[in-house]
Amino acid sequence: MTLELDSVGRQINSNWIVRNLTFSVKQDECLVLVGPSGCGKSSTLRLIAGLDECQHGRIKIENRDVTTSKPSDRAVGMVFQSYALLPHLTIYENLELGLRIRGVRSEQRSRRIQHILDVVQLADRANHQPAALSGGQRQRVALARALLRDAKVYLLDEPMSNLDAQLREQIRPELRKLILNQEKPTVYVTHDQSEALAIANKIAILNQGIIEQLDTPINLYQNPSSLFVAQFLGRPQINCLKPRQNQILAIRPEHLKISDLGLPCRLIAREWLGNTQLLYLESAEGELRMVVDPSFICPERVFVQWDQSKVFYFDVATGLRTS
Template sequence: MTLTIRAITKKFGDRIVLDHFDLKVGDGECVALLGPSGCGKSTVLRLIAGLDQPDSGIIYIDDNDMTDVPAETRRIGMVFQSYALFPHLNVRENLELGLRLRGKKSRERNSRVNAILEVLQLSQQAHQRPSQLSGGQRQRVALARALLRDPLVYLLDEPMSNLDAQLREELRPELKRLMLGGIHPVVYVTHDQQEAMALADRIAVMCCGRIEQVGTPRELYHYPATTFVAQFIGRPQMNMIKLQQGWTLGIRPEDLRLGSVGLPCQVVSSEWHGASQLLLINCEHGQLRFVCSGEQSIEPEPRVSWSEAAEHHFDNQTGQRLN
């Protein structure tokens, strides 16, 4: 099962939201769409789901052109940011509704709902309404509903953005076990790079309706194709030094060294994060971010340096990678 998006363009009025957008998601592959708000991530999902129509381009599931197929017959399993549960129905009723609308008999509905409730550890909440559930439980109900659709493709639109950090960490392995690594393509929309790098096989970094780069998390981190990707992937973001030779030098904060050799510098602030600390330092190239061990002591007159192997070079005008 594959999902192919070919040369999709979408406009809202005079504004181009997607500009000749291309993407292919393979069998059992999870591709995360990662980028800032307004870059077109959710629009891609709506077009795949059939909730919007492209102005041009084609969407295939396997070899079938789905561009003009109605949303209700596309067999898409979609999980939204807002859960979209019916507040007057309990958990079991929320899960049974889609099966009932698709004409499934009572015995099959009960069997399948019971199985998914057990897998997601929601059996004890089966008769509770959404308002009686925690955020993590509501999100699991939304996941269960998508799983019950027998979809050809899974679409997840920031499904954990409403959860606190601890709940997100708890749900990631569960999400990966249930929806990722199977036979279906998965498109996962997020603005959280940590989430994308933890869950996705590949990441498509988007900016202004276009894909800047597609690659594995490791490829994007070590070999960013543009200055945008270089600064979007990695926290804290990569230091950029604009040089007169016509190119930009990028150094990741964790690749800097502070000691007795290198450029004279001054530490202007520090944040202790336990195992690490983030320092802001001033030198002749301006202000740089530096990540080091939380136990590292700072010399009275420190110097900053880095190895040549840690350098990333980009064209000043185009932002494209040079090395």
């Protein structure tokens, strides 16, 4: 079972919302879409779901062309950012509603709902209304409802954006397990890098409606194809040195080291981050960020070096990787 997009695009007047999107997601994969606001992440999900018209290219689910199919004919399960739970119904009734509309018999509805509530660990909340649940629990109900759809493809649009950082971190492993256990192609949208790295098999980084790069999380981080990708993925952000010979040199903060010789720097600020310490250094190459041990006491003036093999080179004009 595979989801395939081939040269998919949509535009409003002369403005492209997404352009030339080409990728495939297998049944055991979760592709995470990341990028700045307005880059086309949620629009891509809406095109796959059939909520917006696909004006260019083709969308296939299980080798069936669904480009012009109605949303109800695509067998897509979608989880929205807002949960979209009916407040006057219990959790059980919220889950049952879709099954009832699709004509699933009572005993089958009961069995499937009980199973999915066990999976999301909410069996003891079945008779509660949404208002009585925490944000994390409501998110799991929304996910359970999508999984009950018995869809061929699952689409998740910022499903944890309404949760605080601590709760998102707690839920991530459980959510990844739930997604992968379905063994269906899944496309997941988030603005949170940590969330993307924790959940994805593959990540697509979007910029102004196009895919800058699509690869595994580790390959994106270690081998960015453009300066945009290098700067977008990774916190603290990558250091960019002054351009030379029409190239921008970039080095990640964890690859800098204090030395007896090297680039003279002056300490201008520091941030203690618990298990690491982030130093802000002023140099002739511009401001640098450097990650060091939390116990390190940095003098005001230091020399910094780096392993030349860890440096990325990008073309000044195009931003594309040159070596």
